[in-house]
Amino acid sequence: MSEDSFPAAEKILTDIENVFKRDKDLKDFEILPVTVGENKSPVIHAEHTLGLQQWCVRHLYLHVYHKLMNLKQQQRLRREDPVVLSRLLLGAVLLNPECTLLWNIRRDFVVMGRFDPICELHVSAIALSRRPKASEAFVYRRWVLNRIIASPLEDASSYHLLEEELRVSLMAADRYPNNYYAWNHRMWIMSHLPKASEMLSAEWTFSETWVSRHVSEHSGLQYRQYLLKKVLQHLGHSEWCLTLHKTLVNFLGPLKNSTFYGLEDFHLSKQLHLLITEDFEKKEPCTQCPIFCEQIPFVLHVGLLAYDLLLVTELLTLYPGHEALWCHRRFILFSLYSLSKEVFAKLSEDSDVTDGIPLPKTQKLSVLESDFKDCFLWRLVMWYEEKLLSGCAFKTPEECYQSKLAHRHRNWIDNILISRVPGASPPRTQNE
Amino acid sequence: MIQSKGNKLELRRVFMEEEALINKKLPKELLLRIFSCLDVVSLCRCAQVSKSWNILALDGSNWQRIDLFDFQTDVEGPVIENLSRRCGGFLRKLSLRGCQSIADGSMKLFAQLCNNVEDLNLNLCKKITDSTCQALSKHCPKLQRLDLGSCTVISDLSLKALADGCPALTHLNISWCENVTQNGVEALARGCPKLRSFMCCGCTQVNDAAVNVLAEHCNSLEVVNLFGCNNITDEAVTRLADNCYGLRYLCLSGCPLLTDTSLIVLAQQCHLLSTLEVAGCSQFTDTGFQALARSCHLLEKMDLEECILITDTTLMHLGMGCPRLEKLSLSHCELITDEGIRHLGMSPCAAENLTVLELDNCPLITDASLDNLVSCHNLQRIDLYDCQLITHTGIRRLRSNLPNIMVHAYFAPVTPPPAVGGTRQRYCRCCVIL
Numbered sequence: 016m017s018e019d020s021f022p023a024a025e026k027i028l029t030d031i032e033n034v035f036k037r038d039k040d041l042k043d044f045e046i047l048p049v050t051v052g053e054n055k056s057p058v059i060h061a062e063h064t065l066g067l068q069q070w071c072v073r074h075l076y077l078h079v080y081h082k083l084m085n086l087k088q089q090q091r092l093r094r095e096d097p098v099v100l101s102r103l104l105l106g107a108v109l110l111n112p113e114c115t116l117l118w119n120i121r122r123d124f125v126v127m128g129r130f131d132p133i134c135e136l137h138v139s140a141i142a143l144s145r146r147p148k149a150s151e152a153f154v155y156r157r158w159v160l161n162r163i164i165a166s167p168l169e170d171a172s173s174y175h176l177l178e179e180e181l182r183v184s185l186m187a188a189d190r191y192p193n194n195y196y197a198w199n200h201r202m203w204i205m206s207h208l209p210k211a212s213e214m215l216s217a218e219w220t221f222s223e224t225w226v227s228r229h230v231s232e233h234s235g236l237q238y239r240q241y242l243l244k245k246v247l248q249h250l251g252h253s254e255w256c257l258t259l260h261k262t263l264v265n266f267l268g269p270l271k272n273s274t275f276y277g278l279e280d281f282h283l284s285k286q287l288h289l290l291i292t293e294d295f296e297k298k299e300p301c302t303q304c305p306i307f308c309e310q311i312p313f314v315l316h317v318g319l320l321a322y323d324l325l326l327v328t329e330l331l332t333l334y335p336g337h338e339a340l341w342c343h344r345r346f347i348l349f350s351l352y353s354l355s356k357e358v359f360a361k362l363s364e365d366s367d368v369t370d371g372i373p374l375p376k377t378q379k380l381s382v383l384e385s386d387f388k389d390c391f392l393w394r395l396v397m398w399y400e401e402k403l404l405s406g407c408a409f410k411t412p413e414e415c416y417q418s419k420l421a422h423r424h425r426n427w428i429d430n431i432l433i434s435r436v437p438g439a440s441p442p443r444t445q446n447e
Numbered sequence: 448m449i450q451s452k453g454n455k456l457e458l459r460r461v462f463m464e465e466e467a468l469i470n471k472k473l474p475k476e477l478l479l480r481i482f483s484c485l486d487v488v489s490l491c492r493c494a495q496v497s498k499s500w501n502i503l504a505l506d507g508s509n510w511q512r513i514d515l516f517d518f519q520t521d522v523e524g525p526v527i528e529n530l531s532r533r534c535g536g537f538l539r540k541l542s543l544r545g546c547q548s549i550a551d552g553s554m555k556l557f558a559q560l561c562n563n564v565e566d567l568n569l570n571l572c573k574k575i576t577d578s579t580c581q582a583l584s585k586h587c588p589k590l591q592r593l594d595l596g597s598c599t600v601i602s603d604l605s606l607k608a609l610a611d612g613c614p615a616l617t618h619l620n621i622s623w624c625e626n627v628t629q630n631g632v633e634a635l636a637r638g639c640p641k642l643r644s645f646m647c648c649g650c651t652q653v654n655d656a657a658v659n660v661l662a663e664h665c666n667s668l669e670v671v672n673l674f675g676c677n678n679i680t681d682e683a684v685t686r687l688a689d690n691c692y693g694l695r696y697l698c699l700s701g702c703p704l705l706t707d708t709s710l711i712v713l714a715q716q717c718h719l720l721s722t723l724e725v726a727g728c729s730q731f732t733d734t735g736f737q738a739l740a741r742s743c744h745l746l747e748k749m750d751l752e753e754c755i756l757i758t759d760t761t762l763m764h765l766g767m768g769c770p771r772l773e774k775l776s777l778s779h780c781e782l783i784t785d786e787g788i789r790h791l792g793m794s795p796c797a798a799e800n801l802t803v804l805e806l807d808n809c810p811l812i813t814d815a816s817l818d819n820l821v822s823c824h825n826l827q828r829i830d831l832y833d834c835q836l837i838t839h840t841g842i843r844r845l846r847s848n849l850p851n852i853m854v855h856a857y858f859a860p861v862t863p864p865p866a867v868g869g870t871r872q873r874y875c876r877c878c879v880i881l
Contacts, residue, residue, distance in 0.1 A: 022853055022854070023856060023857050026857075050859060054834055074860055
């Protein structure tokens with residue numbers, strides 16, 4: 016029935032397939048808004064882009080869909096001429112990458128060894144170029160990748176695979192704002208593909224430029240949070256230490272201020288405080304690592320979180336009124352909160368050991384909780400928050416929104432972070 | 448009590464089987480004879496009826512011709528081995544086209560057990576290697592037809608083995624076996640002089656020397672397919688034409704070195720030619736086709752795709768000389784104009800036989816051509832892709848004259864009127880009456 020109504024469909028499909036065969040670097044697929052067709056192939060190929068004129072899309076898809084469904088119903092998929100079938104499937108997934116059934120048929124053929132997994136990656140990438148939010152295509156990609164990485168790969172090819180995946184997910188993220196699927200796919204890549212851990216620092220830099228250009232992008236910031244967690248797990252001396260050195264000097268600058276009077280009284284934090292502020296002030300770092308990442312515990316953690324905190328502060332002042340940034344800030348604050356607790360616990364443990372007599376456990380805990388808010392790190396962070404929030408009362412409409420968001424942020428700090436420390440009042444800096 | 452009941456039931460079943468009307472009326476020999484006319488699927492069904500039918504249906508004598516392509520292609524080696532054991536010498540014809548998991552081991556066993564096989568199709572069985580052919584050569588001297596298309600691993604050794612052991616070979620297909628060279632074909636030609644059909648699409652290593660030896664030894668060749676053997680020159684075609692008068696089907700598509708000389712020798716020697724495919728032979732001109740049309744009056748199918756030098760003159764001569772022309776492809780023949788199609792439309796072939804006409808990518812064709820084709824009553828399909836002077840109106844006019852024609856063009860189909868929503872009557876009967 017469908018063959019009779021549109022005999023050109025097979026020809027168009029062949030044209031599409033020929034473009035695929037001819038151009039291995041094909042990047043894009045687009046539907047061109049040409050509603051009245053001439054007697055001319057609606058398939059256009061230029062600059063590594065495949066275009067299909069709009070008038071034929073409906074008829075083509077109907078043809079392909081009915082044909083595939085008939086074959087499926089009659090259970091003749093396996094016996095159909097593979098040449099015909101492959102072009103039917105190609106047209107089908109290009110036009111509708113959301114259809115799970117179509118991808119499942121392709122899966123069948125990959126399992127049977129009739130379709131090449133690398134070609135499958137290409138096809139799904141092209142399908143994604145038009146519908147960057149097709150989750151099925153991403154799922155399929157992951158399935159194919161799992162098959163590919165199941166066998167050992169050469170270094171060159173695994174780098175190639177990784178680069179290609181990063182390119183595809185970036186393309187999809189670029190084309191559709193807040194494309195959760197694309198960023199989710201990127202996370203999967205970073206945690207599953209071989210050699211991905213070597214790309215971590217490059218990704219970290221990449222994500223910084225991305226979030227500074229897309230300040231409303233929740234998914235992009237979520238990816239940054241994922242990276243942060245990942246980076247914190249694999250910390251070590253690297254070229255990053257130099258950048259972090261500058262960050263820490265900036266970040267810890269206010270500590271020298273008189274506003275933090277009386278800090279020295281707390282012997283627990285004094286140690287670290289002195290170590291950090293004094294050593295960092297030196298102009299020429301004398302040892303190999305400018306921040307002594309080997310000697311000072313947690314310094315890398317603090318540095319990384321401080322880096323993002325400063326970044327987000329800068330973005331918040333530059334682009335007021337974006338909730339995504341505030342959410343990201345909360346994530347950093349919470350990480351800093353956990354970290355401060357950890358630092359504090361570590362320090363008190365150390366001091367216990369130096370005293371020689373470990374405190375009873377209950378007592379230790381209570382000391383921990385009551386003194387926690389006095390840890391210099393936490394006080395510094397709160398000082399930053401106060402500074403930011405006090406600067407967020409403006410009048411223009413988008414700034415109004417900003418102050419609304421700031422208000423929410425303050426509530427969050429009060430309710431979530433501070434109430435967690437029993438008996439602690441909201442910390443206030445002395446200049447208030 | 449229960450036991451006796453069970454016995455009774457069993458007894459009754461046995462009697463039933465013996466007494467079933469069909470078994471009573473038909474002696475076993477006749478049943479066997481009937482079974483031998485059934486295909487694989489029906490035989491397997493019959494085998495499940497009863498014990499006695501099972502024995503009869505699975506008798507080797509019924510399994511003389513087996514084609515698994517329409518039945519099941521994802522069979523494994525053991526299936527073939529069981530089949531070979533069951534059928535033994537009875538098996539005459541076996542098609543395993545598309546059974547990709549079949550490998551040498553089971554085929555060797557097959558060759559040993561089924562010595563009388565005459566027709567074997569192994570198209571697309573890509574795991575098959577030379578050792579299968581060597582086994583066939585050793586055990587199956589009666590082999591007449593062998594299809595090894597797309598068995599890409601096989602080489603000259605296979606052809607040499609076949610030449611040694613299967614002198615009765617008449618049909619051989621080694622398309623896309625790209626390892627085959629001149630040596631293999633020469634050996635084959637010497638060993639199998641009865642060859643009538645030889646197909647070697649895409650065997651780029653088959654050259655003039657190979658075709659020459661083939662033509663010398665196998666004079667009864669009727670079907671020759673040299674698609675994509677791009678080293679072939681006029682010399683090979685000349686030798687073929689000189690020796691094989693009976694040539695009916697010749698495919699020289701994708702042999703760009705050929706010139707008009709080939710067409711002229713074919714015209715002189717091979718008057719029985721009914722199918723000629725010369726797609727991509729871009730040196731052919733009107734002169735060659737004129738000669739061909741004057742002497743080969745039996746031509747039915749011609750593929751002239753991308754013979755870019757031909758003009759309306761060729762069409763005029765074909766129209767006059769080939770009254771049986773059924774299928775004509777002129778894709779990418781960019782010099783063809785309305786005038787040529789007019790000649791074709793007026794010729795005797797047009798009115799009676801012409802069923803398929805491919806004119807895609809002929810940029811000079813206009814609607815006038817379509818008007819000239821209205822007398823072709825048998826025309827079933829016309830290809831007009833990329834003929835940009837053809838309009839929707841022209842096609843509609845052609846359709847109104849030839850209602851059954853399939854027009855292949857890039858135009859969107861006329862959308863069928865949307866189905867009238869809800870076939871239910873708007874009023875119930877009583878309302879109508881009221």
